[in-house]
Amino acid sequence: MDNIIEVKQLTYSYSDHERPALSDISFTVRPGEWLAIVGHNGSGKSTLAKCLDGLLPFTEGTITVGGTELTEDTVWTVREQIGMIFQNPDNQFVGATVEDDVAFGLENRQVPRDKMIPRVRAALEEVGMGDFAQRQPSSLSGGQKQRVALAGIVAITPDILILDEATSMLDPQGRTAMLKLVRQLRENQHLTVISITHDINEAAGADRVLVIDDGKLVEEASPEEIFSKGDQLIALGLDIPFIAKLKAALKARGIVPPTDYQTTAEMEDWLWRSLSNT
Amino acid sequence: MSSILFGRYLPLNSIVHRLDPRAKLLLSFFYIVLVFMANSLWSYVILIVMTLGAILASKINLGFFLKGIRPLLWLIIFTVVVQMLFSPVGGHTYFHWAFLRVTTLGIITSGVIAIRFLLIIMTSTLLTLTTQPLDIATGLASLMAPLRWVKVPVDTLAMMLSIALRFVPTLMDEAVKIMNAQRARGVDFGEGNLFKQAHSLIPLMIPLFMSAFNRAEDLSIAMEARGYQDSEHRSQYRILTWHHRDTVTWLIFLIGFAAILVFRRW
Amino acid sequence: MAITFEHVDFTYQAGTPMANPALTDISFSAPDNCFLALIGHTGSGKSTLIQQINALLKPTAGKITIDDFTITPKTTNADLKPLRRHVGMVFQFPESQLFAETVRQDIAFGPQNFGMSETDALALADQMLETVGLKAEYADRSPFELSGGQMRRVAIAGVLAMQPQVLILDEPTAGLDPQGRQEMMSLFGRLHREQGLSIILVTHQMEDVAQYAEQVAVMRQGRLVKYGSTREIFSDPQWLFENQLEEPIAAQFAQGLSRRGMTWASLPLTAEELADQLASRWPKGGQADV
Numbered sequence: 001m002d003n004i005i006e007v008k009q010l011t012y013s014y015s016d017h018e019r020p021a022l023s024d025i026s027f028t029v030r031p032g033e034w035l036a037i038v039g040h041n042g043s044g045k046s047t048l049a050k051c052l053d054g055l056l057p058f059t060e061g062t063i064t065v066g067g068t069e070l071t072e073d074t075v076w077t078v079r080e081q082i083g084m085i086f087q088n089p090d091n092q093f094v095g096a097t098v099e100d101d102v103a104f105g106l107e108n109r110q111v112p113r114d115k116m117i118p119r120v121r122a123a124l125e126e127v128g129m130g131d132f133a134q135r136q137p138s139s140l141s142g143g144q145k146q147r148v149a150l151a152g153i154v155a156i157t158p159d160i161l162i163l164d165e166a167t168s169m170l171d172p173q174g175r176t177a178m179l180k181l182v183r184q185l186r187e188n189q190h191l192t193v194i195s196i197t198h199d200i201n202e203a204a205g206a207d208r209v210l211v212i213d214d215g216k217l218v219e220e221a222s223p224e225e226i227f228s229k230g231d232q233l234i235a236l237g238l239d240i241p242f243i244a245k246l247k248a249a250l251k252a253r254g255i256v257p258p259t260d261y262q263t264t265a266e267m268e269d270w271l272w273r274s275l276s277n278t
Numbered sequence: 279m280s281s282i283l284f285g286r287y288l289p290l291n292s293i294v295h296r297l298d299p300r301a302k303l304l305l306s307f308f309y310i311v312l313v314f315m316a317n318s319l320w321s322y323v324i325l326i327v328m329t330l331g332a333i334l335a336s337k338i339n340l341g342f343f344l345k346g347i348r349p350l351l352w353l354i355i356f357t358v359v360v361q362m363l364f365s366p367v368g369g370h371t372y373f374h375w376a377f378l379r380v381t382t383l384g385i386i387t388s389g390v391i392a393i394r395f396l397l398i399i400m401t402s403t404l405l406t407l408t409t410q411p412l413d414i415a416t417g418l419a420s421l422m423a424p425l426r427w428v429k430v431p432v433d434t435l436a437m438m439l440s441i442a443l444r445f446v447p448t449l450m451d452e453a454v455k456i457m458n459a460q461r462a463r464g465v466d467f468g469e470g471n472l473f474k475q476a477h478s479l480i481p482l483m484i485p486l487f488m489s490a491f492n493r494a495e496d497l498s499i500a501m502e503a504r505g506y507q508d509s510e511h512r513s514q515y516r517i518l519t520w521h522h523r524d525t526v527t528w529l530i531f532l533i534g535f536a537a538i539l540v541f542r543r544w
Numbered sequence: 545m546a547i548t549f550e551h552v553d554f555t556y557q558a559g560t561p562m563a564n565p566a567l568t569d570i571s572f573s574a575p576d577n578c579f580l581a582l583i584g585h586t587g588s589g590k591s592t593l594i595q596q597i598n599a600l601l602k603p604t605a606g607k608i609t610i611d612d613f614t615i616t617p618k619t620t621n622a623d624l625k626p627l628r629r630h631v632g633m634v635f636q637f638p639e640s641q642l643f644a645e646t647v648r649q650d651i652a653f654g655p656q657n658f659g660m661s662e663t664d665a666l667a668l669a670d671q672m673l674e675t676v677g678l679k680a681e682y683a684d685r686s687p688f689e690l691s692g693g694q695m696r697r698v699a700i701a702g703v704l705a706m707q708p709q710v711l712i713l714d715e716p717t718a719g720l721d722p723q724g725r726q727e728m729m730s731l732f733g734r735l736h737r738e739q740g741l742s743i744i745l746v747t748h749q750m751e752d753v754a755q756y757a758e759q760v761a762v763m764r765q766g767r768l769v770k771y772g773s774t775r776e777i778f779s780d781p782q783w784l785f786e787n788q789l790e791e792p793i794a795a796q797f798a799q800g801l802s803r804r805g806m807t808w809a810s811l812p813l814t815a816e817e818l819a820d821q822l823a824s825r826w827p828k829g830g831q832a833d834v
Contacts, residue, residue, distance in 0.1 A: 041721040042691055053503050076507070084503040087719075091496035094504070096412040096444045103515035108505035110513045120515070138447035141586060152504065168719060171586050171748045172790060198721045239722040242793040242815060249819035255826055268800045275806070277827060452640070458600050459641035462633040463702065464625065464657025481653070484643035488688065 002067065004160065004192050005029040005052065010061035012051055021047045022215045025061070031159070034186065034193045036206035036223070040237035044215040045196045049164045052194070053082050066159060080109075083153030085166040089145035090137070098124070098140070098148050099133040105156045123155040124148075126188070127181060143174025150181060154189065161185070163195040167202060175199065200227075200239045211236050228261035243267050283346025284403045287410050293523060294336035294408045299417030301524040305531055306405050312538050313394050320541035322393060328534045329400050336408050343407075347399055354395050361388035411446075413518075415439045420518055433509035441497070449490060456485045545611045545630060545709045545742055547597060548573045552606035554592055565766060566592040570606070572771045574744070574759060579736050581753040581774070582746045583789065584763030590746045591636075593763065594712045597744065598631035599624045610710070629658045632708030636715050639695035642687040647673065647698050650687050654706040665705070672701040676731060693724045704735075710742040711735065717749065725749075729756060754778065754792035754813035762787065778813055794818045 006028050013020040021044045029035050039045040050056045052063060054075035063070040065078045086092050095101030102120045111119070124130045127147045137145060146166060153161060163182065167175040179202060186193055195202055203209055209226045211219035213236065219226070227233070230244035243264060247257040258270060289295075294302075309328075316322055333343055362384045369382025406414070419436030426432050457467060460481045467478055506512075554567040567589050574580050582590050595601040596608055599615050608615040613627045635641070644650035651672050652665035660668070673683055676697040682690065687698050696716075703711070713732065717725040733756050735741045747753060753760060753774060760777040762770040764787065770777060778784070781799065784791055791799075792813045802808065812818035 040723055041693060050499070055499055055503060076505070079503065079505060082503075084500075086496065086500055086503075088493075088496055090448055091493050092500035094441065094444070094497065094501055094506075096415075096440055100412075100516055104501075104506070105504045107512045107515055108507065110511060112513055113515060113517065116513065116515050136447075137444065138451075156505070173585065173788070234723050234726065237721050237723070242797065245815040246794075246797070246818060249815045250822065253819055253823035255819075255823060264797065264800070268797065268804075271822065272801060272804050272806070274827070275822070275825065455635060456641055458595070459633070459635045459638065461600060462598055462628060462635075463641070463654035463706065464628060466621075466625070481641075481643045485640055488643075489640055 002031075003028040003064075004031040004033075004066055005194075006062075006064040007052070008062045008064075010048075010051060010058055010063060012047055012056060012058040012060075014047075020215055022051065022058075025212075025215075025217045027210060027217060027220065029160075029192060029194065031192055032190060033208065034195070034206045036203040036209045037194065037196045037212060038198065038203055038209060038226075038237050039212035040198075040235070043212045043237060045212045045237075046164055047215075048212065049084070049162050049194070049196050052162060053084055054078055080156075081158050082160045082162060083156060083158040084162045084164065085146065085149050085153070087165040087168055089142040089149070089169060092149055093137045093145055096136065097133070098129060098135050098137075101137070101148055102151045102155050105152050109156065119155050120151075123151040126154050126185070127151045141174065143170050143177060146170065146174070146178055147181065150178075150185065154185065157189065158191075160192045160194065163193070163197070163202075165196055165198070167197070167199060176201075179205065198237055198239070200241060203238060224261045283343070283407060284350070284399065285406050288338060288407045290337050290408075292335060292337040292408070293527075294332060294404070296523065297408075297527060298518055298520050298524045299409050299413040300420055300518060301520070301527060302405055302409055303414070303417050303421060305528070306401055308535060309401055309531075310398055312535055313397050316394075316538055316542055317390075318541055318543050321538045324534055324538050324541065325397055328531070329397055329404075332404060333400070336404060338404075338407060343400075343403070347396075347403055350399055354392055354399075357395060358388045358392045361391050411443045412440065412516075415443055416516055416518060431509070433512070437509045445493070448493075449486070452489050453482065453486055456482055456489075546574065546576045546609075547578075547710070547742070547744075548609040549596075550607045550609075552596065552603045552608060554596065554601060555604045556592075558604050567596070567603075568766045570768050572761060572768060574742070577736075577740050577742055578759055579743045579757050580745070580759045580761060581757035582744060582761050582763065583748070583750075583753060585788070588763040589766040590763050591714060592766075594633070594714060594744060594746060597710070597712060598628050598633050600633070625658075629706050630708055631710045631712065632703040632706055633712045634700055634703050634714065634716055636718060637696075638699035638703070638716075639687075639692060641699055641702075642695060645686060646684050647678075647687050647690070648683040650698060651702045651705050654702055658706060668705050668707075669701070672705045673698075675704060675735075676701045677727065693720055696720070696728075700731075708741070710744065712744045712746075714746045715748070716745070717747075717752070732756070750790045750792045751814075754794065762789070774813065775810065779811055 008026050010022055010025040011020050012022040025048065037045050037048065047056065051058050052065070054070050066081050068074050068077050070078050093101055094104045099120050102123055103116050106116045106119060121130070121133070124133055127150050129144065129147050129151060132140070132144065140148070161182070167178050170178060182193065183205065185191060195206065197203055203226070204223050206223055209221060209223050210217060211226070227241050227244070229236070231240050231248055233240050233244070243262055246267070250257050262270065313325060316325055333340060362380055363378045365384040365387045371379050371381050373380040415436065419432060419439070422430070422432045422435070461467065465478050465481055467482070468475060549570045549572050552567060552570040553565070556564040556566055570593065582593065584590055592601065596603060596615070597610065599619065602615060602619060603617055605617060610627065610631065615624070642650050644653060648666055648669045651669035652662070655665040655668055656662060670680060670683055673680065678694060678697050678701070682694070687695055690698065700716070711732070716732070717728050720728060729752055732743055732745070736743050745752070745757065757774045760772065760774050761768055762777065769787070778791060778795055781791055781795070794812050794814050794817065798808060798812045798818055808821060812821055
């Protein structure tokens with residue numbers, strides 16, 4: 001099947017900066033794929049996400065979404081296919097109540113009211129917020145607000161979901177629950193997911209990882225390949241996985257662990273074998 | 279300050295709460311017009327009976343209600359005193375000093391003003407206590423709809439009002455947070471002379487404005503990403519339905535209004 | 545500064561129909577020069593508790609002692625200002641408190657409120673800028689031109705400039721990238737070690753608790769349910785699980801090895817501790833075949 005997103009030589013500069021925020025970025029996304037985009041704060045990864053949705057007017061390069069090239073004339077056609085969740089749960093909650101917020105995207109698409117009501121209800125059930133329809137945002141936690149944002153996307157049934165650091169302001173429980181929900185939605189709604197993140201667990205669940213540094217695409221690999229970089233990861237905007245920290249600590253004590261990537265279970269296995277092998 | 283009830287919403291399940299906000303808004307409007315038209319003893323008696331009846335029907339404890347408007351009493355007393363001293367001269371003069379005098383006419387006029395003031399405060403407090411801000415906004419937008427014909431951007435205004443209401447609690451929380459942060463850095467809010475107090479507001483207002491601007495920018499991006507182009511070409515999820523109870527309430531009030539017009543001195 | 549709570553209760557909007565108890569019967573004592581981590585779920589009362597320590601909120605019952613200062617429900621605001629100088633408070637997303645024209649002026653704001661002369665305060669500001677790891681050239685810039693991470697450092701410098709003896713940190717690394725988080729935490733570790741600052745850290749990051757904290761207080765529904773040394777708190781995996789608190793990854797990993805029959809002198813909480821214990825029992829010859 002054709003790529004759902006194709007980005008060719010994309011360059012974007014903010015008017016008040018000399019250096020481009022993105023320079024010469026090219027990549028593709030396959031339908032149904034989960035792509036993680038990582039990079040430290042200020043690397044340009046959020047700018048990239050906004051360009052994909054036509055929220056920033058790039059001047060050089062092309063973006064094609066679902067076969068439609070993104071231009072001024074096609075921007076609303078492109079946005080039809082993309083649902084986007086941003087970092088701050090409060091600043092994307094438009095409606096005065098949960099159900100009003102879920103309906104916002106439908107209202108914009110001029111869906112008749114009798115069709116909206118079941119879609120809003122179904123979307124809230126899907127994200128486990130069915131009992132909260134009448135609630136006001138000030139009575140919800142950050143994690144609950146992000147679930148409502150997801151319901152707003154479920155209601156408009158896009159093909160692509162972009163998470164722009166959507167879990168970074170949540171507590172660990174909220175984060176885990178949100179990731180679980182995204183995985184479930186991806187299954188049920190056949191979504192292509194692009195997640196922009198610092199969270200190593202979020203990146204680990206991806207099919208492929210892109211690394212952005214200083215506005216350039218510096219790496220494109222599987223999560224395993226990326227994680228095998230060990231302590232260099234921190235410069236790429238990711239945490240160092242525990243196994244890599246442990247290997248470094250062992251090395252400092254004169255123990256030489258295997259250099260290739262290992263899962264927790266593999267590392268545990270190796271340690272156990274080494275220790276019982278007296 | 280926190281004991282003032284005006285502007286708050288009290289979630290109860292009463293007929294007054296369930297009324298269509300348009301019915302309540304229009305009734306409040308005509309009620310206020312009638313308050314200014316009333317001029318006889320009987321017309322005021324009818325107004326007071328209508329107000330008390332509405333409060334009773336709202337299931338709000340009358341004592342709680344009166345306590346809640348007590349802080350506003352000072353405003354009324356102030357107005358009454360000013361009115362009494364400066365009002366037109368007539369009847370017996372009780373007190374006279376320079377250009378200030380208290381006369382029979384003055385006392386009657388200021389008494390009437392106090393009653394009008396009180397009735398209006400009670401009704402508008404009842405309106406906000408029984409109607410969620412969002413419903414007031416929706417009701418207003420719906421009542422303003424005919425203004426579309428004279429090119430008033432009603433939908434945009436309604437959207438602005440709804441977003442403003444939505445962000446009131448968020449910005450209030452933010453203000454408390456920033457105030458605490460500055461108090462922790464040694465700022466004394468509400469202490470010292472007026473100049474000092476105004477000065478201490480700078481470390482609160484600047485961060486609050488910055489935050490509001492940042493939020494507005496985020497929000498506009500999020501709205502665009504969710505397909506918002508303009509306010510006109512949208513369907514409506516939240517609509518208001520006019521029920522029989524609204525018509526019945528209107529009929530009851532119409533009888534009251536008619537009675538006031540009959541009993542007023544023409 | 546030693547901090548003692550004795551049967552502290554706190555209720556929001558006490559005496560109104562909206563009254564909302566947030567803290568119930570909190571008693572504990574943290575020694576001088578402590579590094580105390582305060583953990584628990586969102587809404588468990590952590591933020592309310594720390595605001596008692598510099599009296600932004602006063603207890604509705606009970607007593608708090610911080611060195612010579614005593615806070616009771618009757619304490620007046622005038623008595624509290626000296627306390628606030630000694631107890632520095634870094635709120636969540638503290639960059640939102642910046643307001644002055646330049647970074648230097650913003651950092652100097654706190655000390656001047658507590659009576660320091662402008663000249664001294666501005667000089668101190670430059671020093672604090674260095675402490676938080678920002679170049680001197682930032683001093684004359686507007687704080688609003690900086691990146692999010694730099695703004696956070698400026699805000700922290702503004703609190704440190706009051707030269708407090710206790711530093712309260714409410715999720716100071718939220719929203720930073722991993723490198724920023726690491727740098728921020730090592731700054732606090734350094735302030736604690738080198739300047740003897742008492743630190744109270746509210747956090748969800750168990751790795752930071754394991755690596756930096758000496759004492760841990762666990763909050764649940766407005767109550768202090770456990771207080772002890774970091775090792776004591778993490779030594780009971782069953783209890784942590786029941787309270788939906790995560791264990792440090794090193795401890796989880798070590799327990800995987802325990803299930804195979806490995807025993808530990810004490811449960812390792814960090815990769816370093818784990819490596820230490822593994823190295824001590826590593827077979828002679830250094831390397832096992834793979």
